[in-house]
Amino acid sequence: SSLRVVYAFAREMHPKTSDVFIEYGTAGFRTKANLLEHVVYRMGLLAVIRSRVKNGRTIGMMITASHNLEPDNGVKLVDPDGEMLEESWESIATTLANVSDNDLEKTVQEIIATEQADMALKASVFIGMDTRYTSPRLAAAAANGVIALKGTPKEFGIVTTPMLHFFVKCRNDNTYGTPTEEGYYEKIVGAFKNIRKRLPARGDYNPRLYVDGANGVGGKKLKAIKKNLTELELELFNLGGVGEKLNLGCGADHVKVTQSPPKGITHPPYQRVASVDGDGDRIVYYYLDEQQKMYLLDGDRIATLIASYIQELLQACNATDISLGIIQTAYANGASTKYIQDTLKIPVQFVKTGVKHLHSAAKLYNIGVYFEANGHGTVLYSAKAKNTIARISQEGDAATRKAAQLFLDFIDLTNETVGDAISDLFIVEAILCARGWSAVQWMELYDDLPCRQLKVTVKDRSVIKTTDAERICSEPQELQDKITELVAKYPSGRSFARPSGTEDIVRVYAEAETRQQADLLAAEVSQAVF
């Protein structure tokens, strides 16, 4: 049978060479690249089964380890609507990744039976990869897995993670766009150009933008975009030239976590800099003053900027029945939450870390803005919101019609499938331009509370359990009592500890009124965890 072929194929080409247990985590499988070949091959098999369970709709596979350093790699599956793999399939993926080569055939058959996949259907799988030198070999293993179960793989080569999500969505819903790189540029960059035609640069907005490309795929794609872009003056750095290592000392994660500028880039004071991560799904901004003091504009800043602008657009369109909400995680700076609640008066909801949690919560609003503080986020527009705005753009009076037409361009500018550094960059630039703002003016919306993140290595991180969107430690109770006691010592203090979903460590976050207090609180809570 064809399943016997699979089994033989695995043995010969992608044998399981490691007994280390591997788990489909927050963002798929992620570990040292040399432990992944059989895992990726098996995910190719699973993607075909998933495609058939979804009636032959296209499934995505992305080979990337995002902001991790070069020796790591990973794989994640993308569902037909361009969203992350449904949570209930994560354990199926984990099972399949860990069975022995001897049990592979049996396990594949069991999954087919339990999930009632009709193996006579066609199956289609889109494969993308980041710039790691181990990625091409893994992408080939993925394609072999797809072919082994008689699915059709389509390889896109080096693309950002959000591009691959976009392609999958477009393939399954052609109203969303064209499933090619050109189609992506046409929609996203095209929308930016349209917006800039409506809104020429004004006030203190300066179209010059510096970009830290993390030596990954995001910077490379911006280089391609730059060729046909007159509306922005992009100065690109860290594009992964000779000797420049992926994510090393640069990129959005480095900038956010260390609260320091990336290496490989110099700029004048107050120059706006955007820093993207290795696979182009996160973005943060910053600038330096004359004393080289850094001002970070992170995911919370981007969320508040976008949400406040959408609020303005909704008012300008007189679309009063469209609900707007913001989704944050425990890492959101307390000052951003206060600004949303007290000044913007937009409902804000907290969920656990991980894009899938933010994404599903954002769907409960007509327009949901979600961002992690680390710079991963987007906006989701419901059919009701899209239809209402489209209707106003046709039938409204002159003023509301104009606002709605601009709003439609903002919707097109948004990659709704997942957080997208390139799409987010253009959204931020469009809003700053619309308001005539410099980064300093953006920064003036509210003052962040100083914060600190630390990693703590413990024997078994699974003993720590959390609740209330990870803001409270439910077990061990003594730990939460201690954290509560420590936090009470500091004005505006807040702190939590949570086991990481991607590394074998516990993460500690603290914020307080001064930098020194935030650092102290983080250190004290780390002691308590340890």
Ligand code: 16G
């Ligand atoms: C993954 C998540 C990211 C989250 C991070 C937390 C996706 C696509 N990515 O990178 O959203 O912030 O994990 O990692 O969901 P941690 O659990 O190690 O803190």
Ligand code: ZN
């Ligand atoms: Zn990433």
